[in-house]
Amino acid sequence: MFTTSFNQKDVQFCYQQGANNYMLKPMGVSALTETINTLIRYWFEFSVLPE
Template sequence: MGTQGRHVLLVDDNPNDLELALEVLNEGESRPQVITAQGGPEAMAYLETHRGQCERPSLVLLDLNMPQLDGLGVLDAIRADAALHDIPVVMLTTSREQSDIQTCYRRGANGYLVKPPDLSMFAETLKATLAFWLGQNQIAQSQAR
């Protein structure tokens, strides 16, 4: 299955990181719809209004360090919500701190990616992540679109 017909919620408070990720995610033929949220509050507002099986994201790419509502707060809210709890959430952050990695996994993250400083490595990382989570990964029937 390709990535078409599935969509990704990309959450990052850094406009440059959002723009860079969007460039990468919008390349190629089989690309998902990408919704962006500039921070935790905007992500939660989107998720609250798109809770239905056909509307909710197939994957959340979530920055960890954001003001107001950080990535852990968003992750906790997703995991606590029966309508959203099974959406795959991959942390996409600059932090390499073991305590951050351990905390994210303990609280339900499905993956933890450190943003590579090199543009081509960043592009490869994002493409591989989408290929796995939206392509090869098998989802339960209740998640199928």
């Protein structure tokens, strides 16, 4: 989940619905770009996904 909501009810609901992560979307282009690049690295360089 990639969202601007830090509401704990939203966090709990998303995990209950099967989300495997809950990340806050940063405000500002530079921070958003850095976060997206980190997500890409996480999912495509570090994570082992099923074939």
